[in-house]
Amino acid sequence: MSIVIKNTLTGKKEKFVPLEEGKVKMYVCGVTVYDDIHMGHARSMIVFDTIVRYLRYRGYDVVHHTNFTDVDDKIINRAAEEGIDALELSARYIRHYFEDAEKLGINKADYYPKASEEMPAIIKMVEEIIDSGFGYVTEDGSVYFSVDKVKDYGRLTNQKIEDMESSGRVVLDGNKKNPMDFAIWKSAKPGEISWKSPWGEGRPGWHIECSAMIREHLGDEIDIHGGGNDLVFPHHENEILQTEAVTGKPLSKYWMHNGMLQVQGEKMSKSMGNFFRVRDVAEKYDKHAIRFYFLNTHYTSPLLYSEEMLEDAKNSLERLVNNYTDLGAYMKQGPDGGEDVSDAVEKYRENFIAAMDDDFNTRAAIEVLFQLARTTNKSMAEKTLSKEGAGIYVSLLDEFNRVLGIYPEISDDDGTLDSVMEILIDLRAELRERKAYDLSDLIRDRLGEAGIRLEDSGDGAKWKRI
RNA sequence: GUCGGGAUAACACAGAGGCUAUGUGGCGGACUGCAGAUCCGCAUACGGGAGUUCAAAUCUCCCUCCCGACCCCA
Structure with missing residues (x-):
């Protein structure tokens, strides 16, 4: 039995075999910090948090990094509106991010690289891309990646350059040689935040920071690269090009993408204006209900967002929580002796692992919890369960909860x-x-x-x- | 246009050739002084059309509709 992962690179479920046995190097794209995070971000965070938790549960030694894009046009514009420094604005939203992450029960990543703090690595990588012949410098001091040099462009997207150009939305601007070329270093406009580089004052392009930070902190190749499926193209596609131009090795063995959250049939996003901030939602729903709501669907599926859905999740979860606290109480008051639960417990554990091994199917795992609830509710009512048995079930649920984080922590007994x-x-x-x-x-x-x-x-x- | 993912009962969401899906909600019972919790039962399913098969929600083909990506995005 081993874990199977849906790999965007191949479009198939593949057996998970890490580069180095027992170890997992994982990078998940974080957010651009120009505003508070919304429920769409929450989904991605909870999904990958749960995946990390599960990999650890299965005994892997996981190193998990998630980045902050803290230098970009939107941050610069927003900061200008407020009349503050760009990094001051991004620092504020990074702070908010952590406050919100806590309300979602997210375990901290091992490291959170920030673009603004990784300039030496980024500049070095841009230089290497130029040296390898894949980058070119323009008159204004920007650096572009040349897609013409790439043999198999569109691997992750499974598309050809010609087809994408036919969308008519890609235009030849500035000094690009090919419309599909993308900036890896942007020259600074007057007054903008910038860093010194061999090409003059400027700042990194969007895609380069991830490539550079991964290489700097995790190495040339990683096991899992994750993010929302809206990042597949062009962001992840371009990350692959940049890294491979320099290392000649595949950037990541597995690419994982979570589905989008939809509001009334449309993707939740800042630009649509149909988003709900995590901090607002967390006022009304606690982290367990929010996590249950997200984990009650497979991470790759689209998911509808509405308050009714959250209400529904809250009600459903209550059944599980009742069972959990009832087992806790039964542990103290139930009869001794009773039937042996070890076989049943082993079966539940097997089913839970089978569900999660299958591309982290949290939805199927939750069904196991409902089965467990029904049978233990019955055996408690019939008094066929012993207090010891109840104790074993409680530890089993605690075990599952280390992965899912949906049962409340039992507060210290007063x-x-x-x-x-x-x-x-x-x-x-x-x-x-x-x-x-x-x-x-x-x-x-x-x-x-x-x-x-x-x-x-x-x-x-x-x-x-x- | 190209590429990807979908359509499952009132709602949400799993499953992927034969085996009671699950939960919420609804209805009916058990328990109960009441409330709640819990248990038992009931109803409403696999978008449409062909085909393959002893057997299709699941495989193949065609059709219809939805969502996403191709500018920024988790």
Whole structure:
């Protein structure tokens, strides 16, 4: 059994074999930090966060880098509007990014390279591209990549240059020799943020930073390169060209792309103006519901965004969380002995791994959780489950949760609250015994207002924080 | 135009030749003083048309419609 990954490069699912056994070098394209991140970015972040978590769960030693594009036209323009320095603006949104990432339960990447801090590596790479004959310098001090020199352009896109030009949208501008040529170094306009280079003051083109930063920090070849599928062309295509022009080696063995989030049938994007900021959504939905919403679909599929969808995810997840907290409570109160759960547990683990091994099918993995919930709910109701068995299930769910991050962390038991609740529950039992339902219901209602949900059942009451 | 991905019950979303998909919502039952949770059951499916096959939601071909990429994008 091994992991299978849908590789954009070949369009097929391929067995995952890293360059170096047991190790995974992974680079995921991050965001251009000129504004707050939206739910579309959140999807990509959660998807790749989960993939990293799973690879680690499967025993791989993963190095994961995600970049920030902190120098680009939009940042420069936005900063000019606000009358501040470009890097001051990008620093602000990088800060926001981390605040938002935390609200999504994202584990930190090992390193976050920023274009502005990688100039020596970027300039070096541009020089190497020129030296290899793939780059040319223009009169104004810009440097372009020459696609004419490339043998098999369009590998990732599976397209020919001629076909793309027929779109009529690609135009020959400036000093380009071929309309498909792209800037790897842009000369600075007066007043713009710039760095010194052999070609004069300027800044990097969009695609070069990723190529340069990968090479600088991860090496010539990596295992997995990820990002949204809107980056396939031209961004990733061009990254491949740049890197291979210099190293002669494939940039990444596997290319993974997540599907777009759609709002009313259209892609969510800044330019469409139909986006929802993570920080706004996170006001109303917690990270577990948001993660569940995203992971309840395969990462490559398009996904509809609406508040109803989030509401739906929240309700669905509640079923799983109820099961999880019930198992937690049963662990303390359930009977000893009971049937052996080890076979069942092993089966669930196998199914979970089989689902995730198949191109990280989180949706199928979640179905395993629902199956587990149904059968354990039943065995708890029938008292055929032992407290030990419940404990084993809880650890199993904790294990799965290290990958998915959808169950809430059980807050440290406050012993005081436990005893207070015990008193209240006993008191209510007494009241109910005397059929003083008005009082017992009042207690339950008031607890609800205080954020504690009390549920009566045949053998005592259960409570949990909500 | 070229290339890619889709169309599955009320909704969302898996599956990929035969095996009860799953969840939310709906309806009906069990449990219950009530509420909630939980369990059991029910209903509504694989865009259309041909074909291959003993057997097709799944494979092949054709058609219709949707989304994305080709300027910026996760």
